[in-house]
Amino acid sequence: MLKLLRQSPLSAQIGMAIVLLNIMAAVFAPIIAPYGETSVVGDVWEVFSLKYYFGTDHIGRDLFTRMMYGARNTITLAFITTFLSFLVGSSLGFIAAVKGDWTDTLLSRGVDIIMAFPTLIFALMILSVMGSSIPTLIFTIAILDSTRVYRLSRAVAMDIEVMEYVEAARLRGEGLWWIMRHEILPNAMPPLMAEFGLRFCFVFLFIASLSFLGLGLQPPLADWGGMVRENAGAITFGIYTPLIPAGAIALLTVGVNLIVDWFLHLSSGLHE
């Protein structure tokens, strides 16, 4: 494992450094952050200084502190959502592949219908009906996103399902769950892991967009997308505060993408 890390290309190392930095910020937010998440400490939109590393936001809260807590809230939310989406999407995908027949048809048509909607519009409509709360956000995005996971895991499982060892397990009389857990899942792991990175980026951007539209995490919780929205007015005065959270979102997605690229390269077995 260590050897593999040392051999990784520069791009992947940069990606890992970015992701690690973000995770550290998220985990140790209360320790690193000099002020409280919601406490007003200075004037509106103060510039960078030793007192406020990133300046202050639209009501005088320390932006650095908000960034740390924002990392914690946004990344945790995106991670939970992606995890849930994989749990639902890959189980359904495996079931469709192993069971085949009408189960497959029914699930696939259902997924086709959800995918016929533009994702953002679907999410907006659900949020308008249910109201925006953290559980609603997680479930809505997880279900919308699980359709993509379903497509991939079904395709991957279809390839594995025709293998002799799956046939052997079937003849032994193993049940559906056993086959999915012990035969299909281990072999489907590499493509699914790469997909996890990509889906995480997508979910993370999606949550950030919803928060930016004011429909994601609600204030006073710190959240990067929401922080861009709150400070957006500053840009017309030549104050670049909103670019900091927006840049952090961009940086993390680029970082994850760099790792995923390396991973795809590794698992495709291509070597230079």
Add this chain to the structure above:
Amino acid sequence: MKNVLILIAKRFAASLLTVFIVSVIIFIGVELLPGDVAETVLGQSATPETVEAFRKELKLDLEPHVRYGAWLKDFVNGDFGNSLANGRPVSELIGWRLTNTLFLALITSIIAIPLAICLGMLAAFYRNSFFDKLISVTTLSFISFPEFFIAYILIAVFSVQLGIFPSLAIIDKHMGFGAKLFAVLLPSLTLTCVVTAHMMRQTRAAIINVLASAYIEMAEIKGINRLRIIVHHAFPNSLSPVINVIAVNIAYLIVGVVIVEVVFVYPGLGQLLVDSVAKRDLPVVQASGLIFSFVFIFLNLAADVLSMLSNPKLRQSKI
């Protein structure tokens, strides 16, 4: 040719079915799922009388399938009901905003499609060179950036630092075409960055794919100029995937405008949708959601039909 007609007819029928199901889901989602819309919208403080009156107004006392029929009939006739927020007819609110959104999407397509195709061809021509890698890194970053990040960077550069464009794209009904064009230029540049990245990568991949075939080698052996090979020999054969990705990206564009419209306070359908979701103005949400979905489904259909028509292999295949 007969085969491809059957294929298109099948695809068209599938789209019609999807449109029907989508309309049912939107109807059910907004009117039936949340238990009682009336109570949700009016809040807990509402008296039973107001709730009852509100239910009457929304015709919530009728059977669901009857309401769906009436709702769909009104919708097809262009009557989307009244806004809950200000009581004005939804069609009045939507009409002008829809044209604005389509205008923004049109300007963006006019800039983005030729740009993406040219960049894609150039990247395929100079493949594996520094130029190719530079374009590849740039487009990859644009794909992973949130739209509002690109938008605010453009605002910071072009309207704050250079002072060329206004930072808000405010237009009204009496503006001339030129003034409108000027106002939407910055938002459409933002969208161009996002969609060009996807289209250009696909164009490059499609052309490089064709470059591996024997007839291209033949052309090379004949000593034809390499740029000419790409433009005249490789590009026509990679048209099918390119057209497909263009149509898919325009579909994305129609939906992707939501964020850009909010950033630039542009009076389009996307901004109306977001405002109405915040206000929980359900008739407006229903109508704009349905319009967005229709456009999205239709453009995806167009993508498939066009790529079927431009691909000779698909035209011959037995179904």
